[in-house]
Amino acid sequence: MIQVLVVEDSRITRDAIESQIAKSEKYVLYASIENAANAEIACLRGHVDLILMDVCTADEESGLKAAAKIKQYNPKIKIIIMTSMPEHSFIQKAKACGCNGFWYKEYGSTALMEVCDRVMNGEFVYPEDTPVIRIGYSNSTEFTSREFDIIRELAQGRKYEEIAADLDITLNTVKYHIKNILQKTGYQNTLQLVAEVVEKRLILPKY
Amino acid sequence: MKKNTSAKMIKKAIDSYPGGICFSALDGRVILVNEKMNQLVLELTGHTILNEKAAWEELTNFANNGKAEKLTQSWLPKDTNNENGSTHQQLFFRFSDSSVWRFELRFLDSNTVQIEAAKITELYRLSEELYENTIRLQEMQKRQKALLDSIVEVNLNKEILAAKMHIHDELGHCLLATTKAITEDSLAENAVVLRESWSSTIRDFSNIPMAWTVPDSSLQSELLQVAELIGCKVVFLGEQPTQRKTLQLLYAAIREALTNAVRHANATELMVKVEQNKQGYYIEISDNGCVSVSSITEGNGLSALRQRLEQEGASLKVLCDNGVSLIVNIPFDFDEAQKGGRT
Numbered sequence: 001m002i003q004v005l006v007v008e009d010s011r012i013t014r015d016a017i018e019s020q021i022a023k024s025e026k027y028v029l030y031a032s033i034e035n036a037a038n039a040e041i042a043c044l045r046g047h048v049d050l051i052l053m054d055v056c057t058a059d060e061e062s063g064l065k066a067a068a069k070i071k072q073y074n075p076k077i078k079i080i081i082m083t084s085m086p087e088h089s090f091i092q093k094a095k096a097c098g099c100n101g102f103w104y105k106e107y108g109s110t111a112l113m114e115v116c117d118r119v120m121n122g123e124f125v126y127p128e129d130t131p132v133i134r135i136g137y138s139n140s141t142e143f144t145s146r147e148f149d150i151i152r153e154l155a156q157g158r159k160y161e162e163i164a165a166d167l168d169i170t171l172n173t174v175k176y177h178i179k180n181i182l183q184k185t186g187y188q189n190t191l192q193l194v195a196e197v198v199e200k201r202l203i204l205p206k207y
Numbered sequence: 208m209k210k211n212t213s214a215k216m217i218k219k220a221i222d223s224y225p226g227g228i229c230f231s232a233l234d235g236r237v238i239l240v241n242e243k244m245n246q247l248v249l250e251l252t253g254h255t256i257l258n259e260k261a262a263w264e265e266l267t268n269f270a271n272n273g274k275a276e277k278l279t280q281s282w283l284p285k286d287t288n289n290e291n292g293s294t295h296q297q298l299f300f301r302f303s304d305s306s307v308w309r310f311e312l313r314f315l316d317s318n319t320v321q322i323e324a325a326k327i328t329e330l331y332r333l334s335e336e337l338y339e340n341t342i343r344l345q346e347m348q349k350r351q352k353a354l355l356d357s358i359v360e361v362n363l364n365k366e367i368l369a370a371k372m373h374i375h376d377e378l379g380h381c382l383l384a385t386t387k388a389i390t391e392d393s394l395a396e397n398a399v400v401l402r403e404s405w406s407s408t409i410r411d412f413s414n415i416p417m418a419w420t421v422p423d424s425s426l427q428s429e430l431l432q433v434a435e436l437i438g439c440k441v442v443f444l445g446e447q448p449t450q451r452k453t454l455q456l457l458y459a460a461i462r463e464a465l466t467n468a469v470r471h472a473n474a475t476e477l478m479v480k481v482e483q484n485k486q487g488y489y490i491e492i493s494d495n496g497c498v499s500v501s502s503i504t505e506g507n508g509l510s511a512l513r514q515r516l517e518q519e520g521a522s523l524k525v526l527c528d529n530g531v532s533l534i535v536n537i538p539f540d541f542d543e544a545q546k547g548g549r550t
Contacts, residue, residue: 012370019410031436037462038433044469045437058429059455069508073470084366106369191347198351 002120003030005048007039007066008082009058013105017052020113027116034058036066043074050116053099055083055090055207062207064090068097078119082112085201086131088140088148094126101125133200136185136193140202143181148203150177155194156205227308227324230315235260238319247308247324250274251300259320263312266298275302282338283331299331307331377408430458430465434477439469445481448488453537456521457481457490460535463512464492467531472496487521487538499529 004027008014014032021027027050031042036057042048051070053063067079080101081094094102101119103112104127118125133140143151146167153163160178164171178190187193197203217239221228227244231237235258245255248262251269256262269277278299298310307328313321381404388394388401427447434441441461448454461479468474474496482489503525505513513523516535524534 010366010370012367016370019407031433033429033433035429037459038430041430041462041465041469042433042436044466072507084369105366189344191344191351195347195351 001028002026002049003028003047004116005030005039005042005051006032007034007036007051007057007063008032008054009034009056010054013054017112024113026120027113035061036063037061039063039066040069040073043070043077046074048074048077050120051077051079052112052116053079053081055081055085055087056204060206064093064097064207067094067099071098080112080115080119080125085204085207086133086140087201087204087207088130088143089152089203090207091126091130102127104131133202135196135200135202136187138184138186142184147177147181150174151181151193151197152203152205154178154190155198155203226326227310227322229256229259229322231259231320231322233318233320235262235320244322244324247302250302259322263296263322266300266310269298269300273303275300278307278331280335280338282334299327301331374408377404381405381408427454427458430462434465437469439465439475439477441465441477441479443479443481446483447481448537452519453488456516456519456537457488457535459512459515460490460492460523460533463508464494464533466508468494468496472498472530487536490535490537491532492535493530493532496530498531500527500531502527503531 004021006014006017006021006029008017014034018029018032021029030048033039033042034057036053037059039051039053043051051067053067055063057063057066063081063083067081070077070079075098078101079097079099080103081090081099082103082105083090084105086104091102101115101124103110103115103125110125115125130140135143149167150163153166158166160171160174164174167174181193182188182190185193185196187196194203218241221239221241222243224241224243227241227247229237229240229244237256237259240256248254248256248266251272251274252262252265269275271277278301283299295314296312299307300310301307305328306326307330309325309327311323311325313323315321381401384397384404385394385401388397394401431441448457457479461477465477468477472494474494476495478491478493478495480491480493482491505525509523509525516523516537519537521535521537524536526532526534
């Protein structure tokens with residue numbers, strides 16, 4: 001039997017996942033917790049085969065950061081990242097941590113247990129793209145990677161000069177990107193942009 | 208003759224200056240004043256400039272007279288080079304034609320004083336606009352911060368709402384299927400399927416009230432449960448802090464110690480001693496692991512913990528005396544100390 005650790009802070013979602021595991025003949029629940037920071041400890045004795053890891057967990061602990069730590073010491077443990085956030089960088093971060101799968105709770109068309117089966121068969125299962133979110137007049141897919149970097153910096157309250165230093169670009173380049181972003185979205189200023197982007201959960205700087 | 212012509216030319220020149228200008232001696236005797244200045248001062252005080260010192264005093268104590276009003280808003284466009292208020296003063300007035308004028312008094316040298324009046328209507332409008340925009344942006348920034356702080360909670364509520372909608376759908380399907388089975392007289396045939404559907408829906412339904420509240424004690428209890436799951440008991444000596452932020456730091460340290468104790472020393476018990484002194488909490492975390500070391504190299508985990516603690520004003524010391532112990536000092540939070548929250 002495949003031992004599963006569930007890391008999920010929403011009780012309803014956790015119960016739904018536990019119920020699916022209980023119905024399965026291949027999987028058995030090892031533990032179910034709500035704080036990602038405790039996941040590494042749960043894996044210490046090597047009893048866990050698969051982790052279903054939420055990104056935003058209790059006490060603002062990041063499932064992605066926990067996954068990176070677990071993979072460092074236990075590369076054989078399979079990890080599937082689960083989220084309902086359309087945050088565009090989560091997929092990239094999950095791949096960078098070496099996670100084996102990624103599942104959108106609200107947007108995906110694939111069932112979670114199907115993703116689990118494929119991951120346990122050695123596949124890397126990732127959605128093709130993040131969900132498309134409307135930001136002003138523009139779709140989230142219309143932003144370039146650099147524009148996302150700039151929006152992320154803005155969402156963290158950085159000044160233009162700080163953004164330039166962080167991203168190792170000139171102040172004029174920062175202004176150029178911001179002008180383009182505002183033109184695309186139709187917003188008058190960056191605060192309107194950031195408020196919308198954060199509200200629609202396209203950028204979550206803490207995770 | 209030449210001299211007289213020159214004086215007239217000077218007067219004519221300053222009269223053609225679009226702003227107001229007045230030069231006087233230190234005692235206020237007017238040396239030279241142009242028509243515009245006299246016209247502006249006349250409108251404000253009811254007379255032209257007779258003595259510069261007296262006129263400035265009148266302007267300083269000006270009470271609105273229906274023809275003009277004195278502007279005192281803090282955001283008015285000030286001269287940023289003015290660091291010495293005693294030698295460089297400014298007053299602002301709006302006249303009945305809506306024009307805004309800035310009067311500026313300067314000590315040119317040890318004998319001469321200058322008052323200059325400049326029309327700054329456009330600058331005033333822009334400053335007003337800038338001020339309003341700044342206030343609006345500050346409000347937006349506050350909203351944005353609140354949004355960032357609550358985004359996880361908002362999302363959790365969205366997830367709960369989505370789950371509720373799902374249960375609502377399931378309930379609807381169950382009702383429809385049961386009604387159909389009764390109508391078509393096929394209740395017996397579909398009994399098993401219907402029973403399963405109803406059981407599943409009722410189970411989900413009964414979970415909703417529990418989903419609204421994540422117990423606040425989760426911070427402690429979950430870690431202790433996970434520790435027991437891997438066969439390591441966490442034993443506390445002394446009273447734990449009550450403030451959530453302090454607890455978060457304490458539990459971050461316990462997590463790191465627990466991970467290292469089990470991973471490197473196969474420990475089965477972790478002792479957490481919590482004491483209080485005048486400055487804050489003194490915490491010592493040790494284990495019963497089987498490894499004896501005289502020194503350790505800090506890995507990513509300990510370094511990250513040290514960084515997190517130091518960012519919050521706490522400190523971390525690693526003691527290597529047979530086993531490895533972590534010594535954590537967490538100062539009392541200022542707000543908490545004010546409330547007398549030390550327990």
